[in-house]
Amino acid sequence: MKKLLLSLAIASAITGCGGGETLEDVKNDNPPVLPTATVKFDPANSVISVPNDLLMSGTLDGTLNMPGELDDDNVSVDRAAYADPQLALGALDGWSTQTPFKIDLTFPSGISLDMTSAASPGAVRIFEVVMGASQTDETCSQVPAGIACKLVSELTFGVDFITQGSGDAVAVIPLKPFKAGSTYINVLTTSLMDSEGRSIEPSSTYALVSEEATLITDSQKSLQAVINSYENAVTSGGAITKDEIIYSAAMTMQSAGQVLGTVKQLLAASLTQDALPTPMVQIPDQPVITVEQVFASQGITGVSPVFGGVQYQKGSVMLPMYLATPTGTTVDDLSATYWQGLCDSGVAVLGYAAAAGDSFPTDPISETDGLCMALSEGKLRDLGLDQTKHLTKYNTIPKTQSIANVPVQITKPILPVINAVRAQLGLDALSMPETGWPVVILQHGITSKKEDMLAITAQLTLQGFATAAIDHPMHGERGVDVDGDGTDDFNASTGSVLSYMNLQSLLVARDSLRQSVADLLGLRLGLNFTGAADLNARDVSFLGHSLGSVVAPAFVAVTNAPLADQVDPMFNVKSVALASGGGGIASFLIESNTFGPFVQGSVLLAAGTAESAEFGAYAQNEALSNCGVLLPDQTKFVTCAYKEYVGSLTVAGETEKLANIQSVVTQFAFAAQTALDSGDPSNYAASVAALGTPVYMSVVVGDGANNNADMVIPPMVASNPIAGSLPLANLMGLSTVAETQGPTADAMSYVVKFTKGHHSSVLSPAATEDSGATAEESAAATTEMQLQIATFLASRGQYLQVTNTEVVTE
Template sequence: MKKMLLSLAITAALAGCGGGETLEDVKNDTPPVIPAATVKFDPANGVISVPNDLLMSGTKDGTLNIPKELDGNGVSITRAEYANPSFALGALDGWSSQVPYKVDLTFPANVSLDESSAGALGSVRIFEVVMGASLTDADCAAVPAGAGCKLLGELTFGVDFITKASGNAVAIIPLKPFKAGSSYINVLTTELKDSLGRSIKPSSTYGLVSGETPLITESQLALQGVVNSYENVVTSGGTISKDDIIFSGAMTIQSVGPVLGTIKKLLAASLQNPALPKPQVQIPEQDMLTVAEVLLSDPDITNVSPAFNGVQYQRGSVTLAMYLSQPEGKEISKLADTYWQGMCSSPVAVLNQQAADQALRDAGKEDEIDPTMFGIGPYEQLCQGLSEGKLHDYPKIDITRHLTKYNPLPKMQSLQEVPVQITKPILPVINAIRTQTLGMPALEMPAGGWPVVIMQHGITSKKEHMLALTASLAIQGFATVAIDHPVHGERGIDVDEDGKDDFNATKGEGSVLAYMNLQSLLVARDNLRQSAADLLALRLGLNFVDDTSLNTSDVVFIGHSLGSVVAPAFVAQANAPFDSQVDGLFKINSVALASGGGGIASFLLESASFGPFVQGSVLLSAGTSESAEFQTYREGPAVSNCGEAAPTNESISCGYGEYYTSLKAAGEMTKLAKIQGILSQFSFAAQTALDSGDPTNYASAIKALGTPVYMNVVVGDGEANGNKPDQVIPPMTANNPIAGSLPLANLMGLTTVTQTQTPTEDGMSYLVKFTKGHHSSVLSPDPDAGATAEESAATTTEMQLQIATYLVTRGRALSIQNTEIVTD
């Protein structure tokens, strides 16, 4: 419409010219018209920047509608096909809370984005709103879904987010996570300029639908109603006018807590409902064994501290509910459909089916209604009973059963008997060390038994590696318990039951992809959630152990690496108020985290240890010409430097580094840009898919709960001194300011300290930054990343001392002895 008006105006001007001027004179005197730069927006032709809630329009089950997710008959793709990173978003009830995103722009030849305007206050504004069909706001409940309803406030540029130019796009970079389950409207304004100093213009489509003139087709009218609702909401605050707006788009952030919260409710319900499995830690009678004997049984360990002779080692078990299903083959692709699924039908899908049936009745076509659609399935009673009558099991409705805020009840696939590692102080030995070596008073077992530390290991590790902490904890009077993460250690998957694991993420026994599954992001997400769910069940199961030497009402937690990554989700749920009669059964009194971090997709891509493998794996599976070229290069020229051409973790990592370096040396900037584009798209999809398992989204809950948290991070001492920062989970990432270790600590409200903290009445949360050591220093004194053997050993000693003294005071005090290796 605006293009048509423009052409009429030019014609009129030409027709009105007089004074003997010829048309040729006008042409010569008129400066050339350079087309305007515009925002890319044409939903009818699939041109839309994400995140955008237009992809929620017409949802079948409350999840995003991804192009080609449905076939011509409106039937969803198979569960396995959701392994595709793009399709994985179709299993989610919203967008990521933290991943940077872009709004694409179109420029005419020789015109570009004015970078200063892209990073300036006012060019992009973000408003928090309530959308229609709200579950929480009665005023907006009756407003159509997808329409803007109510303005809640505006985010602050430079505090909540920043923007910058990114090629032919403006990038929006969160500085704080968006609120889970909340909705926002992104607005681009006329302050956004091109290189000629002109304001960027709306697309012709946006110009049409943002106007008041009624349009013709049903789809045009629907889009016009949605866009007008966005603009009406954001302008209702009086701080912006419609004339300022060149684009607006809504985004609803996905839910992150309902599913794990439901699991806690299921665990609590198991105390009264015999139909639900009640976890119980069992420790059978067994011969006395020390941790020293266990450690020395490893042929790679030849010497251990005498203190480990003062730690008793026991084995027990706990039966856990598994929400991951078993693969049906040995190939990694067979894990693709093992992610969690709902027990019940999505109520959104049920409402859609009811509406479709009613439409047939209204049209007089009752004979076309399928009466079997509402036939009940085997989980109907559980769905009704566990949801207060809100959910049903209709097997023909909602076949995919994606878990969302509408449908948060997961289906238990199996029960797994999981080995539990237990340690306890052996008083004669421990007291000899305390009194003769450390000058500490002798210990006695408290009347209620030893307080318990739940320990959780890192990725590619196993529970036995956490035994390295047990001596320092025993000296402080702690017992410990630990289990393996899913698909680690003794919990590997043996598909054909031949005694050999087909999937195991523990180093030396399998591939990290068995857990952090890059080929199926939903599986990776649900491995994280299974880890958190297992810890919740283990914590509850401790209350029913038949061992009076354990005080299971006094429990703290230690996590290392992946154990620290899953900890915020676990602790946030464990300590969330639920029912006064059971809250104490889940309580975690204080927490110690070593080498953790948030923003999983971002830190994996930038990890010095895992980044090349992740990037190489993503490129190999991208299906582009560069993918094929990399495969050929890795199996050919790279072999001489990387060893065998087999697709092992090491050969992919090394091969990718060699390939990338060769492209840079050859000046292949176009190929490098394409590869970077592939990685950026993967990062967006991966972080969005992983969000509900990401610790960043639980950090604010940890802070609000006031649970005392200690965290240590190796930040290094600079290139000149040689000790590198953590090479597995970077303290900070270049492309996402809220990813890495330090942002997670900040979001949890931790205070950086370098000196001993004297006792306080209430627990406090601290961050200690180490200049020496490496990712696994808390467990191993072996030198790495530039530190000497003495410096590495000193770091291990100091980390373990800090953790033990922090936990023994339940977070009320912290001892820092070696101030030479910590920094602010």
Template sequence: MKKMLLSLAVATAITGCGGGETLEDVKNENPPVVPSATVKFDPANGVISVPNDLLMSGTRDGTLNIPGELNAEGVSISREQYADPQLALGALDGWSTQTPFKIDLSFPPGISLDETSAASAGAVRIFEVVMGASLTDPDCAQIPAGIACKLVSELTFGVDFITQASGDAVAIIPLQPFKAGHSYINVLTTSLKDSQGRAIEPSSTYALVSEETTLITDAQKSLQTVINSYENTITADGAISKDDIIFSAAMTMQSAGQVLGTIKSVLAASLQQDSIPTPALQIPAQPVITVEQVFASQGVTGLSPAFSGVQYEKGSIMLPMYLGTPTGKEISDLSATYWQGMCDSAVAVLGYQAQAGDAFPNEPISLNDAMCAALSEGRLRDLGLDQTKHLTKYNSIPKTQSMANVPVQITKPILPVINGVRAQLGLSALSMPEAGWPVVILQHGITSKKEDMLALTAQLSIQGFATAAIDHPMHGERGVDVDADGVDDFNASTGSVLSYMNLQSLLVARDSLRQSSADLLGLRLGLNFVGPSAQLNTQDVSFVGHSLGSIVAPAFIAAANAPLDPQVDPLFNIKAVALASGGGGIASFLLESATFGPFVQGSVLLAAGTAESAEFQTYLQTDAVSNCGALAANQTAYVTCGYKEYVASITMQGETVKLANIQGVMTQFGFAAQTALDSGDPTNYAAAVAALGTPVYMNVVVGDGAANEADLVIPPMTANNPIAGSLPLAKLMALNAAFAPQTPTEDAMSYVVKFTKGHHSSVLTPAPTPESGATAAESAAATAEMQLQIATYLASRGQFLAITDTSVVTE
């Protein structure tokens, strides 16, 4: 089938380009016949709405075929060119599980979509199916890829999804994420009406190929086979008839978890294979200092006396880096550093094997080829077949680009001081357990650093915990100094946030998230080899994440606690989890974030290449200087300020067309960004965390509806995506709302607590922020309550949650 064109449209999703078929008025003497409204669908001419698995047609590696990926000679574009948001989709093995999308319709003049029908049950029906070439269903394994094989079930309108009119289109809005790696067929039915009450009709192309008639061209016959397989599969149980169908399209959701699962398996294999390095935490002998002294060296005083009872140590651990190392100093120089497979895709291997026959090399041709075969039970090879080596469910072993010596921050209770604090609190004295101190892994937020998590160590020490923390990649002590001049060229803690959350290359942003989760897996395993002198119980490990640390946590927890081997599982196990101010649906909440949204939108507009993009670039160099010039040295602050000023300016001037064009750019970016980020997004791991039964606590600042704002960094809910934000993530992890003191339970429980007071970073600092609206007393109260809740919850391993100050929480 001819490769179809794909363009970005101004709506709730990427859509097919082109205007569909041309309809002529059929004139009768009395009365005139009004042309029918139709579904836009003409693949041969580039008219196709997405998500649509027709863009998998002809795939050589199991990824989407996006126009522009191959040159005239059929050679793949360079890794750097996948920085283009549209081309980035060509690195994926499917579509986003959570992004709203739309199916375009064509209307004659004076006719529009009946909005009531578009929002009613039955106009759109969605069926989960098994497609051909299935990796999990043997009945469908030998059916050709792209052909529908088996009906699984129908999704429920109002529970799994809703629909609504969106201009000349019907929008489909998930209420639950689709299952990663699973396939679905979207169906439009005759219940979808136009403004005259007539059923929308299929396009002439769809009407032709959905019949059993004999067609002429190979392209027509191929499309007919595909569409007939869709309709035959979904009508198999009689729940819908072919006469009801005006359009059908399959969509396979991209995989999530296989790559991190493979990383865990490789880490586990390192225990027996000398060729794979095993992470091991090293803590050298060093003078005893306290966290209080560390804070004092930073000019922070007036702390709780408990911080003088927290010992501070520095160690290190060698971890595999799957992100590449940039050679230049510009953000654009990161564009090719996203993860790469160490092997050829299984799709490419199978294709070559079928073609080569007896000439296929059954014995390894290199050391890497042998490693690929050994780690994949022979499914993967390195035969030079796969130019791009994109990581997918068909190619899940990432290539180690380097080994990083990662600094580790360790804290432990100093008993005489901590027991003195406990006595003042009416608590009994602690003694170090025979197996050593239980450990809490701490993970900081974006633009922060591991040292900021020391704020939690007093409460955790009071409860008898040691802690271990590392920086995210491109943060803190893990910045990159390209030219070795002593100044980091890439460091989100001290420089641009784009060093990590790279909006110029979405695949790099995705793999920054996955690298954080992989680093935590390595740290968790490496704790086991620290040695007895460290006095750490590495069989009893919990986790606390703040902001970005909460975002990468579900992927880490899902991989760490997934059963692998009874002897290995305790080396990765996480007992209990506490998450502060996290959220899912990253692209959606970033665009709507009061803190990061203007910078994200401004950065996207600058790179859009539109007339408004050029105008905004000029505005930053001229008009913005008057109000934003003082921020010029800080790119993030200057773009944020400039974008706000620019949008306010054209809004005051009544430039509605420009505003609509800008909104279109953001919508296009949002669809592409969420699709590219999906395999690193916590939404796709929430159900796995819930299924594993890992006890999870989460706090969210929802505000008080008056002076105290809701979280201004990660919104509790988003306007454009009902499953993005903090509270939807909590729901997907099956957390129970708690707002009053909880009774200890025999079985561990999971909770979400909604705070009316405080702000995004209240878990770490009692200081108020001017933007949040909280007073100093309210902020301090929120901090004290959050830290106490986290410490007591982890101390009970999820069997008890202390809520002592109900004035700062709500139902």
């Protein structure tokens, strides 16, 4: 960012003293001025609080410009370099919609922030605006990019956000996600006070450029135009005056959904364009076996006889892979495998077209260029303009890296057995509908595999459902064996969770989530082409557990979004059941009892701070006495070592070191959530609610005594009020219930809070050591969860049966 010269401000301070008076005269005639607290803002010296759209200034592709993205020759760094959490933000077209953030202040010695004022309405005000170069507002499309064009509305304190003091900063905490793709202006006002009861003041830089005075340098004039546009926009509604403003900064929220929407469009286009392969679920002829036999082959016996009435089949589907295949065997070798655009960014294309004039090529210069033109109605090209090809709202077409042959697990009812069990339960006999069995797509959790979802097929089969399931990428049968030695180098089911949720390259973690959604879209379409008369591909529901629930809102929002009358039924999902999911991924991972210590320990090891080095040495020495036995499993070892290290600092009263560690974790959380945002379920929850798709969700909240709340994805997150399971349920508009609902004429959506059970209770009746539930309580929770899911899906959301009220609560 170009430096802003501040010599004019200094000159004004001196010459403004008036006719002929010396500085000594002024000093004698005026009482001493106490130093004042100010907002930190000095772009010339890279002093700005983020989020801040000044980091988009001069963008060539519509992404944030982060320090370090260009080498000494002004050439973009290679893709692997974006593994750096800060650099990863440079791949994004905006900021996180949901991450709490701080605006930094500076205080003289002995002065601090008045915490009451920081938490009061009016100290921080947030306004939604339309910016220049708008793609949706014709008037504002003619205004230069980076300039605030018009006011939309002001957000409401206590409804949309709250604020609080946080050291030498004021923290802004969203209570609901900001709108993806929209721009907001944060304003600090004179209501923000210091401990002496004085208003915080603007920085000298802000005071200079917010005035109408004529400035000298281009940099000054440019920043002045930006800041004046912000203040003009927010004051245009008459609710605030410029005299009240001590700071303003724009933040554009990153887009969410456009890229996945394009994936769906490409899948739909494959139905008519030979160049795009259509996913088709292939189910070859095979001997009839049951899930009961599958369990027996795994050494699992004593299961419900219903599993003897569940037919098990294996098939496959060819799906486009947008994640690249790693070329090495270490986690570092995953760092460049995140999604890449097929084309140049639309921003780069427009800039080049304006500069080239008549010499701009109107005909395609290559096969890929022609494909880009065809898929984007001419808006995108492949002219070699965009080195990084980051996927944004300006560049929505992902590049297919390969086509994967993905194994598909199918189950179907075996009527004689199922009807015998139904008779014992006093239920009417089933017969297969003329159109075939309705299908439930099953999606497993992280570190799990599709076969684990077989545990719920008995209950679904009793309700007359077939099921279909695939593994998430880098799970189960979809692990990657790079060196061909017969052992997967990357498989979250059998190895490290980092194979999928890659904390060492956040863009890879984000695109693992998006690949899971893309795979589900492909599977959903592929069910239309099984050739099996006993499967009804026009009556499909969805059930996800854990990670399967995390990716579900994005899948549902995209697959159920109207596209065209002839293809919508081929993608439609009738009803949805989610078990143990959550939104605000970075926040809930950091505070997860199961994954939190590993995440925090991994972040600290990579931080490069004094505490990082100290923890590394501790892990190699002191931690070995209690944690050494866990060395073969790095996840468990780092978890153990980090707990021991933090415990030792706590006992020793090392408050400064603990604060430094917390600062590192907080910074990582901001970067991680920002990078993960377009794959986060919270950004798709409102779309799910608007579509009216009936959704059921189960959440283990614990009983406040012996049974703990979910230890993997917490129901609520202390550091972020819109992260966790229950906030996601709220964002999707689910009603909390604890008793039977319906039948109703219209489909409804519900969340049920369980006092008993654990994170995997939907699949496993066994008690876990960390849940605190007894064997009987755990088994009761499993039975109740499965029954609720089965009845909800069977009625397509018009009925929910709650049988055991002893394990649920309002």
